[in-house]
Amino acid sequence: MSPETRREAARRRIAEKRAAEERARAQERRRRQTLVGGVAAAVVVVLAVVVVIAVQSARTSTSPDAAVPANTTDGGTAFAVGPADAPVTVDVYEDFLCPACRQFEAAAGATLAELAADGTAQVRYHPIAILDRASTDDYSTRALNAAAAVADAAGTEAFLDFHDALFTEQPAEGGPGLTDARLVELAAGVGAAGPDVEEAITGLVYGDWTREVTDAASRAGVSGTPTVLVDGAPLQDRSAEGLRAAVAEAQEG
Amino acid sequence: MPWVATVARWVLGGVFLAAGALKLPDPDAAVRAVRAYRLLPEPLVAPVAFGLPVLEIAVGLALVAGVFVRTAAVVAAALLVVFLGGVGSAWARGLQIDCGCFGGGGEVAAGETAYPAEVVRDVALLAVALALARWPGSRLALGGRHAEATPSNEEGERVP
Structure with a gap:
């Protein structure tokens, strides 16, 4: 190299x-x-x-001093019908926009009223708002707020009438709900009239309360509506007969 | 193959972006959806419900943009394994819940659960994530070569 x-x-x-x-x-x-x-x-x-x-x-x-409607039970989350010392307690969780809730009310609403009236059961209605996504104007929350306003102004009987009216006039999912004006009309129709009720409905005075009761139901393990508990046990057959059978069984047990 | 990886990135990233973004508008519903699984102790429910969407969006953005693709794909795969565990356990325990994968969740009427479809979707996405973790090289990636350099495609070895 x-x-x-x-x-x-x-x-x-x-x-x-x-x-x-x-x-x-x-x-x-x-x-x-x-x-x-x-x-x-x-x-x-x-x-x-x-x-x-x-x-x-x-x-x-939610604000710690959020308005809670009067005439409630179970820590401000429920509206009770029937004697507090009834042998059986029925808890009903419903959303005013939920079609299955309307079906349940149509099938067993009258039976619930009878059970409460004859003292067999205390029925505790826990209306909640979980379907705001299913309407274009947060109808679940607005309807629940209006129901609270009615209960506050006119008591649980008026609440129940209003509750029935809301299910009768239930709007379809996916569109707008009843208007505030219609909610005010329905409230007046069941005996809750006046500027205070109107202000509570249009001003969403119980808005924080609607979220508190919805959260309370979630924490109690309610993951869908309708959820019906007979002495704490979930009701599987949500027909009138199914309800009667479950209540009778709870009464014996 | 690089174009296949690009499509995989966009599909996986798009799904994660959507899943994360749809959970943000209604935080109350997000909390209920997480709680409905009945797996986490109450103090952890809200942080998971609020933090998870951010993680999903971060992974989605990284995949869509093409930065840190391998890391993002591994995180996506890990999240999907967690989701599959959650859905599978809810199914096994007979809970009647919606997975809440794209917002909402929690509430579902009896007989309206969709566990098989949810599991199939998550398994398919998991396969995509694992494939991307193995072969992250793709076209139209912002991170380019150096962000996800592997011994075989490093610029250095191609210099003559």
Whole structure:
């Protein structure tokens, strides 16, 4: 090998070594960039989680001195019909926009009234608002708020009449609900009239209360409507006969 | 293959973006949906209900944009495994709930549960996420080569 070619080979080796070092440096730079980017992204995500949790907590919190309607029972969450010392307790969780609730009321509403009237059972109505997504104007919440206004102004009998009227006039899911004006009319029709009731309905005075009772039902394990509990046990057959049978069984047991 | 990975990124990312975004408008419903699974202690219900959508949106954005694709795909796969566990356990326990995967959730009338469809969807998405974690290289990725460099596609090795 001539000195010339040997020198060339040496030069080539040096150039290759430099190129390899350059590649290694570039790789290291990229690695560092990716690491910095990754840490930054992780910090942003963590911050976003913290901020969103704080914001959503604020949105879901209810005022501690939120208005609670009069004539309620069970910690302000229910409207009771029938004697408190009745042998059986029936809890009914309903949403005024829920079609299955209307069907249940049509099938067994009269039976519930009879059971309460003859002292066999105390029926505790727990109206809740879980279907706001299913109307274009938060009808579940507005209807529940109106029912609270009626109960507050005119008592549980008026509440029950209003409750029946709301199921009779139940709007279809997916569209607008009854207007506030119609809710005020229906309230007046069951004996809850006047500027206070009107203000409570249009001003959503019991808005926080509607969220509190809905949350309370969720915490109590109610994950759908209608949920009917006979002495705490879920009613499977929600027909009039099914209800009578379950109440009779609870009475014996 | 790179274009297949691009489509996979968009599909998986799009689903996560939608799932996260739809849970934000109604935080009360989100809390009820998480609680309905009856798996978490009460103090954890709200943080999970509020924090999970953010994670889903972050994963969705990363996948759609094409940054940190492998990491995002791994997180997506982990979340899907958690979702499958939740839905599977609700099914096994006979709970009548909607998965709440895209907002809402919790409430569902008897006989209106959709567990088989939910499981099939999550398993399909899990397969996509795992494939992306294995082969994250794709076209139209903002992160380009260096963000997800693997030994086989690193620029350095292609330099002559």
